[in-house]
Amino acid sequence: MSEFLSMGGYAAFVWPAYGLTLIVLVANVLLPRRRHRRILKQLRVGTDEFQSVSQPTVRHVP
Amino acid sequence: MTALGQVIARDLKVAFRRPGEMLNPVVFFAVAASLFPLAMTPELSQLRDVGIAVLWVSALLSSLLALDGLFRTDAEDGSLEQLILSPVNLGTVVVAKMTAHWLTSALPLVVVAPLVALAFYLPQAAVVTGVLALLLATPTLSVLGAIGAALTVSLHRGGSLLGLLVLPLATPVLIFGARAMDLSLGGESPAGPLLFLAALLALAMSLGPVAVAAALRVSLE
Amino acid sequence: MWRLLVRWFHQLASPPYFYRFAGRVAPWFGVVGGLLIVAGAYGGLALAPADYQQGDGFRIIYVHVPSAYLSMMAYVVMASAAFVGFVWRIKLAHAVAVSAAPIGASFTFLALVTGMLWGKPMWGTYWQWADARLVSELVLLFLYFGYMALRAAFEERDKADRASALLAVVGVVNVPIIHYSVIWWSTLHQGPSISKLDAPSIDASMLVPLLLMIFGHTFLFVYVLFERLKGEVLLRERQARWVRKLVGTTA
Numbered sequence: 001m002s003e004f005l006s007m008g009g010y011a012a013f014v015w016p017a018y019g020l021t022l023i024v025l026v027a028n029v030l031l032p033r034r035r036h037r038r039i040l041k042q043l044r045v046g047t048d049e050f051q052s053v054s055q056p057t058v059r060h061v062p
Numbered sequence: 063m064t065a066l067g068q069v070i071a072r073d074l075k076v077a078f079r080r081p082g083e084m085l086n087p088v089v090f091f092a093v094a095a096s097l098f099p100l101a102m103t104p105e106l107s108q109l110r111d112v113g114i115a116v117l118w119v120s121a122l123l124s125s126l127l128a129l130d131g132l133f134r135t136d137a138e139d140g141s142l143e144q145l146i147l148s149p150v151n152l153g154t155v156v157v158a159k160m161t162a163h164w165l166t167s168a169l170p171l172v173v174v175a176p177l178v179a180l181a182f183y184l185p186q187a188a189v190v191t192g193v194l195a196l197l198l199a200t201p202t203l204s205v206l207g208a209i210g211a212a213l214t215v216s217l218h219r220g221g222s223l224l225g226l227l228v229l230p231l232a233t234p235v236l237i238f239g240a241r242a243m244d245l246s247l248g249g250e251s252p253a254g255p256l257l258f259l260a261a262l263l264a265l266a267m268s269l270g271p272v273a274v275a276a277a278l279r280v281s282l283e
Numbered sequence: 284m285w286r287l288l289v290r291w292f293h294q295l296a297s298p299p300y301f302y303r304f305a306g307r308v309a310p311w312f313g314v315v316g317g318l319l320i321v322a323g324a325y326g327g328l329a330l331a332p333a334d335y336q337q338g339d340g341f342r343i344i345y346v347h348v349p350s351a352y353l354s355m356m357a358y359v360v361m362a363s364a365a366f367v368g369f370v371w372r373i374k375l376a377h378a379v380a381v382s383a384a385p386i387g388a389s390f391t392f393l394a395l396v397t398g399m400l401w402g403k404p405m406w407g408t409y410w411q412w413a414d415a416r417l418v419s420e421l422v423l424l425f426l427y428f429g430y431m432a433l434r435a436a437f438e439e440r441d442k443a444d445r446a447s448a449l450l451a452v453v454g455v456v457n458v459p460i461i462h463y464s465v466i467w468w469s470t471l472h473q474g475p476s477i478s479k480l481d482a483p484s485i486d487a488s489m490l491v492p493l494l495l496m497i498f499g500h501t502f503l504f505v506y507v508l509f510e511r512l513k514g515e516v517l518l519r520e521r522q523a524r525w526v527r528k529l530v531g532t533t534a
Contacts, residue, residue, distance in 0.1 A: 004328075004329065007339040007340075007342070008333055008338045008339035008340075009338070009339070010338060010339045010340040010342075010404055013340060013343065013400045013401065013403055013404050014328075014339060014340065014342050014343055014400075016400055017343045017346050017347070017396070017397040017400040017401070018324070018328070018346055020393060020396055020397065021346040021350065021393060021397065024350075024389050024390070024392070024393045025320070025503065027389070028386060028389060028503070028507045029313070029503075029506075029507065029510075032507055032510035032511040032513075032514060033510055035511070035514045036510060036513045036514040036517070039514045039517050039518055040517065040530060043517065043521055043526065043527075043530040043532070044530045044531065044532065046532060209449075209450075209453055213433060213446050213449060213450060214433070214436070216442070217436050217437070219436070223429075223432055223433060223436055226425070226428060226429045226432055227429045227432075227433060227450060229425070230422050230425040230426050230429060230461075231426075231453070231454070231457050231461075233422055233461050233464065233465070234457075234460050234461055234464035237464045237465065237467075237468045238464065241468065241471070258464070262460070265460075269456065273449060273452075273453055276449055277446065277449050280442065280445040280446050280449060281442075281446065283442075
């Protein structure tokens with residue numbers, strides 16, 4: 001096991017590379033889901049924090 | 063007089079009304095390039111090593127300086143919108159404006175460049191190649207810059223964004239231009255990279271105006 | 284058959300349909316991608332034999348190559364979607380372009396860092412200017428930054444869509460030129476390259492994990508793209524009836 005972990009002396013390069021990959025993959029999975037949830041919540045509550053970054057909303061008043 | 067000539071003449075007239083403003087990028091080019099020897103040991107061999115890089119990077123940066131004004135003044139006083147609405151083909155207008163811009167900002171740079179090259183002790187052959195390479199490269203840079211300028215013309219702070227948009231796209235021009243001078247410096251024929259520069263120029267000339275015209279329409283619609 | 288396909292495509296471009304479609308399909312891509320990546324990582328770390336030249340250091344290939352590939356694939360997806368959105372004014376296409384950009388940028392960053400970690404034991408330095416791949420990845424990262432910065436600078440979404448679409452298309456025309464000019468330049472400087480695949484024969488036990496990783500990353504990309512799109516579509520359609528019905532702000 002320790003032989004596997006030492007990676008033939010390349011542990012200091014192999015493991016950070018795999019670790020960072022894991023971080024980027026996990027972030028790519030989690031962040032969009034969180035964003036989707038937050039948008040749903042914001043739309044539900046009705047306070048639109050995303051208003052400023054988009055087109056001015058036109059509401060048709062009946 | 064054709065529409066092309068009219069727009070060029072008008073832009074030249076406007077530029078010559080303020081010669082100081084027109085020459086700003088060239089002065090910047092000369093100043094930026096002269097700072098490098100002060101930041102190192104100014105020995106012939108070392109200066110020669112970095113001279114080509116200094117020349118090209120300074121030229122690239124100074125060409126950015128002039129770009130922000132390419133469409134901005136016209137967009138602000140509304141004359142650009144007039145041009146878009148006029149029956150003249152927008153692509154033609156764009157070519158005219160880029161030509162005028164090249165004549166007033168890039169051509170002076172090509173004229174001054176040999177002086178800068180000589181200040182870095184570059185031999186005559188490399189200087190001649192450098193002028194040729196700059197003549198081929200600067201119109202491409204003008205086209206790439208015009209795309210960036212057209213995309214950012216409606217933004218208040220387009221200037222700082224412009225560099226981020228344009229510089230990465232300009233890397234091939236930088237590579238081939240510097241390489242051509244490098245070959246001359248080593249006593250070899252610079253034909254290869256010069257031909258690459260010519261090919262880039264042809265590509266930029268054929269596709270560029272369409273992209274710039276589309277970008278202007280997006281910015282001003 | 285062709286007609287059905289065209290009709291399905293038109294349907295897919297309708298936001299409410301797409302939103303439901305993405306919700307149903309995305310998890311499968313996620314699961315398949317995750318399994319492939321786990322299998323590939325196990326194969327790459329434990330099963331593949333050590334390289335006769337690079338020892339165990341070459342195992343970084345299994346994370347570097349897929350991310351480098353994804354960084355370019357995402358740019359092509361982004362630019363194609365931007366082109367479709369620009370020419371045919373399809374809103375969903377613009378949403379695809381926007382959603383692909385951060386994914387591509389993150390994998391470009393990953394490709395750079397893993398490339399550096401691979402380079403250090405091979406070259407003795409983390410950064411090697413003479414390596415064409417690293418340099419063109421760096422330029423690609425700048426292109427992504429430019430795209431995202433341009434988008435962020437506009438206040439109106441519609442304008443941001445169209446302006447950034449143009450930039451993406453100009454960029455994708457330039458990417459091969461940049462790539463080949465950098466390769467041309469680096470061959471002059473006789474730089475070492477971290478290419479393993481150029482070897483005429485590569486052992487199957489080395490190649491299979493790499494292919495698993497590449498396919499896994501592709502599936503994962505589709506999954507992340509769909510998840511991003513779900514949020515993006517809701518945001519863009521927030522005034523639409525179906526969204527208000529979905530979140531329950533209208534009866």
